[in-house]
Amino acid sequence: MSRRQFALPERAAEGPPDDTGCTVLHVDMDAFYASASLLSRPELVGTPVIIGGGNRGVVLSATYEARRFGVTSAMPMGRARRLCPQATVIRPDHELYSQISKAVMATFASITPLVEPLSLDEAFLDVSGAIRRLGPPAQIAQQIRDAVHDEQGITCSVGVAPTKFVAKLASGLAKPDGLVVVPVDEVVPFVQQLPVGALWGVGDRTEEALLRLGLHTVADIAHTPVETLRRGLGEAMGSQLHELSWARDPRRVEPVHREKSIGADETFPYDVDDPAYIHRELLRLSDRVAARLRSAGMMGRTVSIKVRFADFTTITRSRTLRDPTDVSRDILATARSLYDALGLQRARIRLVGVRVEGLLDAERAPIQGLLDEPDHGWREADRAVDLASRRFGAGSVRPASLIDRKDDQGGPAAGG
């Protein structure tokens, strides 16, 4: 669910748009999480539904009936409930979303091997190699829309354009359940009619900065000297926005994505000031991150923690290790050391997170113990836990300090 919506500018030409050279498709599921959740609740179709939950959560998705009341994604749940009290609230089912997403991506892959997923519910496709087999890009886009609807029972919107940036804008304007083609010779006027907030990379802060410079539309940016933009917004952002304002976007559709970091964080139901509780949470998060690293066949050298206080100020601390690791115990030791070094007494903490960066393939990584310690088989222990988790379910084996006495039915404790 895109957070920014813009009105469709009027097209200069009448009749079907010319899709010659428009080989990039951006496919975006309409209200994906909400639509998927309603597959098993057909009685709620056509009614306001909000996907989200938790007493401190935000809206993950909402049906268009709920959006009419002003509900948008990322909005705090409390506010969404006030705006639309009659809405049915459904807890997210990530397993279901993942299943449907895999099926949809398989449909895309049957059209072209050049599929670049951006998230569970959207992807770029380069269909230049499929035109002879399946027809012009707009026709392929319609085939995709039909296939997704017939096979999954949900709708999607597609943008068809010469570049990724414009295709993405077009799919946003096509929503819901639509198809927008931006012909090659209409790309620049199409882009320049839009407000500055439409540009990729322009969020609230950058939009404010642009408005302070007196720039309201993309055309305004296009006709501002790039040096002025660089001075006002920074080297990279200034250059990027100037390029985009002339619809120049050299990025190709990249089917292979390499992750650069893997992390996990947790917002507590209530603010916490107990260091022992935070230590346990760091253990849980380190375990989770390490398991995901091993599952992805990756190791990382830099461990960082994030701490968000009750007033929402957030700090991060990181340390780069001598050697990469995927061992829970190494990540935990570093995370706890970083946390302890903050010297927090009874600060009220809202969230903690653990992330590992500087990733590389585990097969190519040098295997060393942390801080010259010999590796006392922790990696093997982690592997054994991974195996048990795959066989008996996630959480079947966990550190003793994470076992809740009330529901303690798990297997032998490991590590910690």
Next chain:
DNA sequence: TCTGGGGTCCTGGTACTG
């Protein structure tokens, strides 16, 4: 109004090295 969780990228400061 009161802000999740997963990420990426950029910037500016500092430390280190040749």
Next chain:
DNA sequence: TCTGCAGTACCAGGACCC
């Protein structure tokens, strides 16, 4: 030995994306 400089790595924070 000291100083200045440039390049690089690391660190922390912020903004942005879905």
